[in-house]
Amino acid sequence: MRIEKCYFCSAPVYPGHGMMFVRNDCKVFRFCRSKCHKNFKKKRNPRKTRWTKAFRKSAGKELTLDNSLEFEKRRNIPVKYNRELWSKTVEAMKKVESIKNKRQARFILNRLKSGKELEKAAAISEVKKNIHLIRAPHAGQAKQLEDKMVQKLAEDVEMDE
Amino acid sequence: MALYNFKKIMVVPTAKDFIDLTLSKTQRKTPTVIHKHYQIHRIRHFYMRKIKFTQQNYHDRLSQILTDFPKLDDIHPFYADLMNVLYDKDHYKLALGQINIAKNLIDNVAKDYVRLMKYGDSLYRCKQLKRAALGRMCTILKRQKQSLEYLEQVRQHLSRLPTIDPNTRTLLLCGYPNVGKSSFINKVTRADVEVQPYAFTTKSLFVGHMDYRYLRWQVVDTPGILDHPLEERNTIEMQAITALAHLRAAVLYVMDVSEQCGHTLSQQLELFNNIRPLFANKPLIVMANKCDVRKISELSEENQACDRLLAHRVDTKMKTKKVHDVLNRLHLAVPTKRDQKNRPPFIPEGALLRRKAMETNAPKRKLERDLEVELGDDYTLDLQKYWDLMNPEEKQDKIPEIWEGHNIADYIDPEIMKRLEDLEQEEELRAKAGEYDSEEESEDEEMKEIRQLASQIREKRKLKVLASKEKDTQGSRMPRTAKKVERATLEKEMADLGLDMTDKDDSHYARRSRSLVRKRKREVSAPPTSRTRSQSASRPPRDQSGVRDAKMLKKVKTMMKNSQKDMNKQGRKGESDRHVFDVKPKHLFAGKRKSGSTSRR
Numbered sequence: 001m002r003i004e005k006c007y008f009c010s011a012p013v014y015p016g017h018g019m020m021f022v023r024n025d026c027k028v029f030r031f032c033r034s035k036c037h038k039n040f041k042k043k044r045n046p047r048k049t050r051w052t053k054a055f056r057k058s059a060g061k062e063l064t065l066d067n068s069l070e071f072e073k074r075r076n077i078p079v080k081y082n083r084e085l086w087s088k089t090v091e092a093m094k095k096v097e098s099i100k101n102k103r104q105a106r107f108i109l110n111r112l113k114s115g116k117e118l119e120k121a122a123a124i125s126e127v128k129k130n131i132h133l134i135r136a137p138h139a140g141q142a143k144q145l146e147d148k149m150v151q152k153l154a155e156d157v158e159m160d161e
Numbered sequence: 162m163a164l165y166n167f168k169k170i171m172v173v174p175t176a177k178d179f180i181d182l183t184l185s186k187t188q189r190k191t192p193t194v195i196h197k198h199y200q201i202h203r204i205r206h207f208y209m210r211k212i213k214f215t216q217q218n219y220h221d222r223l224s225q226i227l228t229d230f231p232k233l234d235d236i237h238p239f240y241a242d243l244m245n246v247l248y249d250k251d252h253y254k255l256a257l258g259q260i261n262i263a264k265n266l267i268d269n270v271a272k273d274y275v276r277l278m279k280y281g282d283s284l285y286r287c288k289q290l291k292r293a294a295l296g297r298m299c300t301i302l303k304r305q306k307q308s309l310e311y312l313e314q315v316r317q318h319l320s321r322l323p324t325i326d327p328n329t330r331t332l333l334l335c336g337y338p339n340v341g342k343s344s345f346i347n348k349v350t351r352a353d354v355e356v357q358p359y360a361f362t363t364k365s366l367f368v369g370h371m372d373y374r375y376l377r378w379q380v381v382d383t384p385g386i387l388d389h390p391l392e393e394r395n396t397i398e399m400q401a402i403t404a405l406a407h408l409r410a411a412v413l414y415v416m417d418v419s420e421q422c423g424h425t426l427s428q429q430l431e432l433f434n435n436i437r438p439l440f441a442n443k444p445l446i447v448m449a450n451k452c453d454v455r456k457i458s459e460l461s462e463e464n465q466a467c468d469r470l471l472a473h474r475v476d477t478k479m480k481t482k483k484v485h486d487v488l489n490r491l492h493l494a495v496p497t498k499r500d501q502k503n504r505p506p507f508i509p510e511g512a513l514l515r516r517k518a519m520e521t522n523a524p525k526r527k528l529e530r531d532l533e534v535e536l537g538d539d540y541t542l543d544l545q546k547y548w549d550l551m552n553p554e555e556k557q558d559k560i561p562e563i564w565e566g567h568n569i570a571d572y573i574d575p576e577i578m579k580r581l582e583d584l585e586q587e588e589e590l591r592a593k594a595g596e597y598d599s600e601e602e603s604e605d606e607e608m609k610e611i612r613q614l615a616s617q618i619r620e621k622r623k624l625k626v627l628a629s630k631e632k633d634t635q636g637s638r639m640p641r642t643a644k645k646v647e648r649a650t651l652e653k654e655m656a657d658l659g660l661d662m663t664d665k666d667d668s669h670y671a672r673r674s675r676s677l678v679r680k681r682k683r684e685v686s687a688p689p690t691s692r693t694r695s696q697s698a699s700r701p702p703r704d705q706s707g708v709r710d711a712k713m714l715k716k717v718k719t720m721m722k723n724s725q726k727d728m729n730k731q732g733r734k735g736e737s738d739r740h741v742f743d744v745k746p747k748h749l750f751a752g753k754r755k756s757g758s759t760s761r762r
Contacts, residue, residue, distance in 0.1 A: 002562075003566060075573065086573070088577065089577055090561065093569065095581060095585070102588075124615075134657075142660070
C-alpha cells in the first residue's frame, strides 16, 4: 500500500481516494480529487496554477533544495525486510521530519522579512502625507501663541519695573 | 483438388432477381436516348444492341453456373456418391440440364429478333420488337425458377461440407448410434462434435485432424448405422455408408461394451458382419468403448487401447502400397566416427534428477493443500513463511508501511543512519550560527507612535470612503450652503482634529446673524452698524479662503491656469462652450479644391 502524490497539486492520495488516469503512452496520472482532475482535463499547467505545490516550488515560495528533502525518494528496487533497519528507519524518519519542518518554516519566515521593512516605510509615508486627516496643521498653535503673548507681557511688565 | 471449388461457386440468384438484375443492367449500360427523327439504321442499331446485350448477360451468367457446379463424373467418386446421397444425382443433373436448355433458348430468341429488326421501318416498330425479345427471354427464365432455387440450396449445402481429402491418411469411425464415436474424435482431435445422450446426434460427416509421428491424420466421424438392408437406409446412414465405401482409410468399428447405446453386443456383432463386405481391402480395428463403465477381463483400459490402436494403425499403414514408394526414396544418413572417443548425448543433471523423480512417483514435500485439509477451519494462507530473509525469525513480523502521510519504503536506505548523523550535525551548526533565533523586533518609541498614527489615518480614510458611498448620487446636487452646519458638529470635528474649541461664543459662526439683528431693530433706535456688511467685508474672498500661505496660493493659481490651458488651446471658454463661429468657411468650400479629401488646405 502506498500513499501516492496527486499529479496536479502534489497532495497525498490515500488508498481509496481520488482517480487514476492512464494515457496511451502508458503514463499514469493520479489525482486527489475531482478539482485537480478537472483542471487537468482543461489542460491547465500546474506550474502556473497558483494554489498548487508545483507553482509554489517553481516560483520560489517554498524550500526546494535541501538535504532534509533528499531522504524521501521513491526507490524502484525494494530492500529485503530487516527488523533492525526498519525500526531505525522509522526513528530516523521522525527526526528528519522535524528538521524538515523547521527548515521550511524558517525559509518562509525569511521570505516574509522584507515585507516588514516595506511596512515601516509605508507607515511613515502614510503619516507624512495624510496626517491632516487626524490632526489639524496648526492644532497647538493657538495655545503656543497665547503662551508667547503671556511671556511677552510678563517681559514687558518686568521691563517697566 | 476438386473439393476446393465447392466454396467458390458463385451465388445462384432467384429467377425474379436474375431478371431484375439483367434488365436494369441493360438499361444502365446501353445508351438510352433515341429520337424518331434519327436515321433508321441508327434506330435499328440502337435496339439491336439492347437485345444483344441482354442475351449476352443471360448467357454469361448461366454458363458460369453450369461451369461452377461440379460435374458428378469428374470429381472423386466419394464426393460423387456423397452428393448423390445428399442431393439426388438425377435431380441435380436435370436442374443443370434445364439451365442449359434455357441458355440455348435465349440465344435463339435473340438471334431471331435481331434478324427481324432489319425489317423494322420506324422507331415504334423497332421498339416493339425489342420489347418482345426481352419479354420472351425473361419468360424463359421465369420458367426456371424451381431449378434455380434448387441449385442455390445445393450450393449452400455444398459449401458447408467438411473438407475431407479422400487421398490422405484417414481413420474412419463407424458403429451403432450412441456408442461413443463423437466422444472419441473430440478427445483425439481438436474437433468439437456435439455429444448428446440421444441417438443420431451426429447427422453428417465430421472431420478432425491429429498429429502422430510428425504426420497429419484425418479422423472422420460418421453418423451411426442401424442394422437393416441397404435399400431401406435413410440419407444420414447413407452418408456413413458412402464414406465407408469410398474412403481408403483404416476403419475403426466401435462397439459399446456396456450396452449403454441401447443395443446388445450380439446386435452390434450382427451389424458388423453385415457391413463386413465394405471393409474389403481396408485395415480394420474393432474398438471396445466405454470400458470404464463395465470392465471385461480380457479387454484393457481405454488409453491402452488407444496406444495399441495407434501401433496397429501404423502397421496397417506400412502395409499399404503407398509407403513402399516413399521408402525407396528415403535414406538415413549417419556421420562416420572419426576417432574412438565416445560422445553420448548431453543431459543436464537437473533433468536427470527430475526424470528419476517422475518415475518414482512419490510425493516430495507437504503441499499447501494437504495443510489446508489438515487444519480445516483454522487454515490461513500465510505466504510470509516462504520469505527468504537474513534473520528467519523475523518472518512473521507485521511490516509497517505508512507513517503520518509518508511511505516508509521511500526512506529505506542502508546508509540512512549515517546520513541522519550528517544532517543533525549540519542542523547543530546552523542553530549555533543563529539561524533559528527569533528576532525581537526592537522598535523605538517614535516608530511605535508612527504606526499608531498610520493606523488611525487608515481608519479615518475608510470611514470617509464609507460616508462618501452613502451619499445620494441620483438626487439633485445641492450647493454646499443649502445644508445648515450645526455648531456642535463643527466644534466636535475641530476638537477631534486637535484644535481648542472652548469659549468660541464670539466667533463668527456662533454669533446670530441678520435674523436676530432684525428683531432688535424695533426696540432700540440706535443706528444699525450693519454688521453683516462689515462681516461680508471681513469675510475673505473666495479665492483666498482656505489658502494657508503664499506657497499654497501660488500652487492654487498654477493649478487653475493648467486646467484652463486645454480650453484655451481649443479657443473655448470652458466645457460648455460649443459655439462654432464659422461652420462652413468659404475658403475651404469654394474653388477648385472644395470637395474631395485633401490633406492640406
